[in-house]
Amino acid sequence: MKNTNNIKENKFKNLRVISLSIIVLMFLAAANVSAYTLVEPINISKADKTAIYAADIYARLCTCGSVCCTATQYYNVCHEKKAIGLSCSKPNECLSGNCLGGFCKAGDVCDTNANCGSGKYCGLDNTCHSQKPNGEACSANYQCTSSNCYKKNTICEPSGFCSEDADCGSGKYCGRDNKLKKIMSFICYSKKDNNADCRLDNECKSSHCISGKCLEPTCGTIVCTDAEYCENNACKQKKASGEACKDNAECSDNFCVHNVCRAEASYCGDGFCDPGESISSCPGDCGECSSGETKSCTAENGCEGTMTCTGGKLSDCVTALKKCSDGKCLQKTEKCAEDVKSEKKAEADSLMQQAQAALNSGNYETAKQKATDAKEIYTGIGDVNSLNEVNSLITNISNLDKGIFEKILGAILSPIGIILIVIIILIVIIFFVFKFLGKPAKISLKVNPDHIPANGKTAADIIVRLSNKMGGEVSTKEDIIVDLAADSGTIKPNRVTILKGKSVGTSAITSSSIPEIVDVTANCPGLEEGKAKVTFTSVSAKFCMHCGAKLITEGDPCPKCGKLPPSGTDTKVCQNSDCGEVISKQARYCRKCGAAQP
Helix, strand or coil, rough: CCHHHHHHHHHHHHHHHHHHHHHHHHHHHHHHEEEEEECCCCCCHHHHHHCCHHHHHHHHHHCCCCCCECCCCCCCCCECCCCCCCEECCHHHEECCCCCCCCECCCCCCCHHHHHHCEECCCCCCCCEECCCCCCCCCHHHHHHCCCCECCCECCCCCCCCCCCCHHCCCCEECCCCCCCCCEEEEECCCCCCCCCCCCCEEECCEECCEEEECCCCCCCCCCCCEEEEECEEEEEEECCCCEECHHHEEECCCCCCCCCCCCCCCCCCCCCCCCCCCCHHHHHHCCCCCCCCCEECCCCCEEEEEEECCCCCCCEECCCEECCCCEEECCCCCCHHHHHHHHHHHHHHHHHHHHHHHHCCHHHHHHHHHHHHHHHHHCCCCHHHHHHHHHHHHHHHHHHHHCCCCCCHHHHHHHHHHHHHHHHHHHHHHHHHHHHHHCCEEEEEEEEEEECCCCCCEEEEEEEEEEECCCECCCCCCCCEEEEEEEEEEEEEEEEEECCCCEEEEECCCCCEEEEEEEEECCCCCCCCCEEEEEECCCCEEEECCCCEEEEEEEEECCCCCCCCCCCCEECCCCCCCEEECCCCCCCCCCCEEEEE
C-alpha cells in the first residue's frame, strides 16, 4: 500500500510541474505579442535553404522593421539587429548594414576599396570617400574619377593625360587635346606617317617635320631641291657637263661617266670603250683587241707563247717554256736532255770514286759492283772516254781478285787445308744432328683403325709420336703435353703427356652417330701441328662378325652366339666386291653386308 501511494504522489507532482510550465509560456507569449509580428509561413525548398543568405530571401523573412530572421532559422523565428561593435557574420545582422572583420561597424567604415560602393574608395582613415574630380590632389589612380593620378604632380588628370613624350608609350607623342578648346590639356597620340601634316618633329615616325609634313630627310636633316645634290649633309648646286663627279646625282644631266658629268651615258670618241661599243663599232675608244683576249705567238727563245689584251692593246709575247740545246721546248720544271746527261755523268763519276776507294781498301767485290754500275751509266749516256776509264778499272779489279782467289784455292787444296775442311764438315754434321735431328720438331698423328662405325660407341686408337725435322722419331728431353681435338666424336683423354725420354703417347676417339670424315689435330707450343683423319661409317645394317646373325645394336653381344664384336687394330676389306667395308682381321662375317669371309 505504501508503494502504491508513493507512485500516485509522484504522478501528481509531475502533473503540477507541467501545468505551471504551460502557464508561464502563455504569459511570455502574451507579453511579447506587441513587439513581434509573425510572418506568413514560406515554403522553402532544400536548394533555397542553402542560399538563404541571399538578400531576396532575407527581404521575405524580415518584415518587422528592426527584426530579421537568421539564415539558419526558418519558420518565423526572428532576432534583434545588432548595434555597432557587436560580433556579426553578415551585413543583414547589423543595424548599420556593414559587417566588417566580424563586427558591426558604421556604414562608411572600410578595409579595402571593395567595401565601398561605386564612385568611392577606402581612405587611409578606413572610411569610404567619394572619388575626386580632375584638378584635385591624389596619391593613387583609384582616388580619381578618371582613374589617372598623374605621377609627376599627384593631381587627378583626364584619362590619357601627358606632359611630355616620355609619358606615352613607344610609337606615340604628347600633344594638345584638340577636343578641349578652352582648357590647355595634353594627351598621347600615335606618331604620324610620312606626308602627314605636322607642327613638330616629335609628331612624325621619321622624327622630321619639314615644311609642315612628316618626311624622311634626304640630306642630313634637310631635303634638297631637284637642282641640288647632297654632299656631307649639305645641299649643293648640281654640276654642269664636263665637271668632275663621283655619282650621277651630282650632275645636272644625271650622267656621271668615268668621273665626268656628261649629257649622255656614253659616245664613241670619248676615249673610253663603254658598254655597247666594240672594236668594230668604235676602234678609237676600244682599241685593237678586247680586254682579256689572248693570241698565240712565238717568244724570243723560239718557244710558243701568249699575248694578252690589256687596255685595247696586246702585250708582249710571254712563254712558260724553256728551249733545250736539242731544240725541244719543255716546261721549266722539266729537264732537258743535256741536264739529264750531266746529272747521270755526275752520278757515274761518284760511283767510280767509290769503286777506287773500295779497291784501295781491298774490298774487291764492292769495287767491282760500283765500277759495273758506273759502266752501265756511261754506256747509257754515250760517254766514250769515261767508258775506257771504267773498263780499265774493272780489268784491274778482276786481276787483283783472281790472284787472291788462286792463293786461297792453293791453301785449301793443300794437305793441311783438306784436313781442316773435313774437320769443319764433321763438326757441322754433328752440330746439325744434335741441334736439329735430336730435338722434337713436329707431331706425327695416326688413328687406328681409321674407319669405325658411326654408332656413338666404337672407339679407335690415337697414336701421338714426336719426330724431328727429317720426320724421324725422337724422344723428348722433358715432359711434353699435347692437346688433341676433333671436329666430331669424343676424345678421351684430350690431353696426352709424353714423358721425358719417351716419344709416343696414346689416346682414343669414340665415334658419333653421324657418318662423316673427321679431322683430328694434335698441338703443342713450339712443335708443328699433327693431323689425321678418321671416318665414321654408316651402321644401317649390322651383322655378327662371328656367326653372321643380324644384330639389334652393333657393339652389343650377339643374340645368337653371345659374343662381342672382335677387337684389335688389324683390319681387312670385306671380300664382297659390292661392299668394301673395312672390318677386323678376325671377322668371319662382314658386319655391314653379312657376307662370309675367308
